[in-house]
Amino acid sequence: MxxxxxxxxxxxxxxxxxxxxxxxxxxxxxxxxxxxxxxxxxxxxxxxxxxxxxxxxxxxxxxxxxxxxxxxxxxxxxxxxxxxxxxxxxxxxxxxxxxxxxxNTLQIAVPRGNPGKVTGLADFAKPDLKIALCAEQVPCGAAAKKVFAAAGVTAAPDTLEQDVKAVLTKVSLGEVDAALVYRTDVRAAGAKVEGEDFAEAAGAVNxxxxxxxxxxxxxxxxxxxxxxxxxxxxxxxxxxxxxx
Amino acid sequence: MRSRLPVVLVLPAVVGLAFLLVPLAGLLVEAPWTSLPAQLFSTEVVQALRLSLVCASLATVVCLVLGVPLAWLLARSELPGRGLLRALVTVPLVLPPVVGGVALLLVLGRRGVVGQHLDQWFGISLPFTTAGVVLAEAFVAMPFLVISVEGALRAADPRYEEAAATLGASRWLTFRRVTLPSVMPGVVAGTVLCWARALGEFGATITFAGNFPGRTTTMPLAVYLALETDPDAAIVLSIVLLLVSVAVLAGLRDRWIRT
Incomplete structure (x- = not known):
């Protein structure tokens, strides 16, 4: 022993x-x-x-x-x-x-085929579109707040998610028309999610x-x-x- | 007739009690008590607390209306495959709540099997609404009610029901006047479990109903997000939720015991 x-x-x-x-x-x-x-x-x-x-x-x-x-x-x-x-x-x-x-920079994420015809940040203010953002407490939400402020757009989100993955779930299921997430997240999400670059993203690089x-x-x-x-x-x- | 309590029972009982209460004590010790009053009366907390209480109560009503008949069906009918059904009813208990939320989205979401028709025909969209919160909570909490009511029904003596039937009562009358009163303790216990589970629900709610202050942000969601930036605030929010739920349950319990 x-x-x-x-x-x-x-x-x-x-x-x-x-x-x-x-x-x-x-x-x-x-x-x-x-x-x-x-x-x-x-x-x-x-x-x-x-x-x-x-x-x-x-x-x-x-x-x-x-x-x-x-x-x-x-x-x-x-x-x-x-x-x-x-x-x-x-x-x-x-x-x-x-x-x-x-x-990492933000990108607009839309479901495949872009059913909401979202083309830029201004579309995030449309009340008839379903919009998901990250909550301000998490980094992607803080960055989103920054770009909206810089662009002078008052976003009308339907949900403020707890993390990027939750946002992407809603985009890939088509439950929302647009979301703001990082470029890497769009790439990792696969074919069900499409990413669109926008000019104001340069203002909130992480x-x-x-x-x-x-x-x-x-x-x-x-x-x-x-x-x-x-x-x-x-x-x-x-x-x-x-x-x- | 009173004799000494057996140690083999008391010792594990005390350990069990400590196991349940010590984490709670940890929360209370760590709590920043000075900021508690300010937090308690902030609009966000009041809003989230009210939404939590309303949604959990509505979800409990949904569970009672659907769950008690379901428990009766499982306990009293001669359905083929009842054993399998009984097992399937517990699925939401086993399923991680986030998966339950995704499942609800796949069925009731805007592109869901049922949800797309709700959207096209009636213009009803459940995700991101307060109704969605109620549904998500009911989905997760209903098994607690069904299992305890079904257990009570199976333990109840069916001869009273048979006696009522021989005296000419219909099955509905028998259910209301004989069966239901005899399983009331089971229904009450199930209702408490169901309400408590609905009140603490997080995963299915945030996945199916999302998170928006005043509409779908219940206390557990507020606690989770507060934890991201301000752990002290999260502890305070948790304690508020705990105090309110304990007060409600203790208050109701006294009433039930007297009757």
């Missing part, structure tokens, strides 16, 4: 006592909009660093920031908004300077910062570097993100 215990202690020591080599498991907390691109990057990172395993926790950036501040075991945090990154740097959980690795946590192993820094590399940029561009 004693010997077994000693063995366990030795093994436990092994797995934590090599912070220098890029091996072991790292946990990446990333904004939900990064799901597809980060999963791809994670697989490539694992292939390039045998013995390393990347585990993801995707979710809303504000929820992730709260989880990290409550002591969740994160090694890397990739946020969809600088404000949520600041919540984590404020508590000292992250001491490295966060780096912006991608930018920065995505990334940083390793203060207590993270070296592999976490390597993963951040990989996201910032040329290959990382290529995968993110493919998903619809703009370069920082």
């Amino acid at each position: 004693k010997r077994a215990l000693a063995l366990v202690l030795v093994l436990a020591g092994c797995s934590t006592a090599q912070p220098s080599a890029s091996t072991g498991e790292i946990t990446v907390f990333a904004a939900a909009s990064l799901t597809e691109s980060f999963q791809k990057l994670g697989q490539e990172f694992e292939a390039a660093h045998p013995g390393t395993k990347v585990v993801f926790n995707f979710g809303g950036s504000s929820a992730l920031a709260q989880q990290i501040n409550q002591g969740a075991p994160a090694d890397v945090f990739a946020s969809a908004a600088p404000a949520n990154m600041k919540q984590v740097t404020d508590t000292g959980a992250i001491t490295a300077a966060p780096v912006t690795f991608a930018k 920065d995505y910062p990334i940083a390793p946590l203060a207590k993270a192993p070296a592999a976490a820094k390597d993963f951040v570097d990989f996201v910032l590399s040329e290959r990382g940029r290529a995968v993110l561009t493919e998903a619809g993100f703009a370069a920082p």
Whole structure:
């Protein structure tokens, strides 16, 4: 029994006592909009660093920031908004300077075939059209508010959804005629949703910062570097993100 | 006849009670009490609270009108495949509420199987309306009512009904004057469960009815969105919802016990 215990202690020591080599498991907390691109990057990172395993926790950036501040075991945090990154740097959980690795812009999302004949932001003021926006409390809603203010349009939404995915569900089912979501979300939604660019989107570009946590192993820094590399940029561009 | 309470029962009972109440105590300890009064009387909270109470009550009425007869059918009729039906009735319990909301959209939405006709023929569109909130809540809450009423019906002695029938009462009269009074405790318990579940409903509501202040933003939706930016406000909102629901249930309970 004693010997077994000693063995366990030795093994436990092994797995934590090599912070220098890029091996072991790292946990990446990333904004939900990064799901597809980060999963791809994670697989490539694992292939390039045998013995390393990347585990993801995707979710809303504000929820992730709260989880990290409550002591969740994160090694890397990739946020969809600088404000949520600041919540984590404020508590000292992250001491490295966060780096912006991608930018996202809003697009008008309409169901396939555009049944509401929506052509621009002005259509969001029409009361007879069904409109979905994100709630102001979540990043896509805050960005939408900004572009409407800049365009001088008073939007007449029928619903203020809790996240982008909920908005896209309503668009793809044809329950609403138009919505404002990020370009990457439109691309991830597939054929049932069409995206339209609009000029005012330039006024509300969203920065995505990334940083390793203060207590993270070296592999976490390597993963951040990989996201910032040329290959990382290529995968993110493919998903619809703009370069920082 | 009173003897000592058996430890094998009391100990797990106390642990169970603590398990249910400690998280609640956590909320109360963390609550920013100083900002509670200001939150309580803000128009948004009053609006969301009123909408929650109205919708949960309407949903409970819908459940009673449809659910009690359904429970009777499941308990008393000789329908073939009754076992399967009984299992199907519990589907909304098992289904993640968000999936339930999507299912409602697929049927009653603007492009839904039934919804497209409602829209074309009558100009009725249920998503994003208060009626949609009531429907979503009723969908999720009805199984609680059906199961408890059906359980009460199956435990009730059918000989009273048979006696009423031999005395010449019709089945409807028997149901009203004999069956229903004998299962009243089950109906009351089911109604409480149903109302409480409807009041706390989140997933199906936000998916089917969306979120718009004054129209479809019930308290659980307001709590969820407050959590995004202001966790303290979310705790205060949760406590308001808890206090109101406990007050309503305790008040009604006293009345029921006296009768």
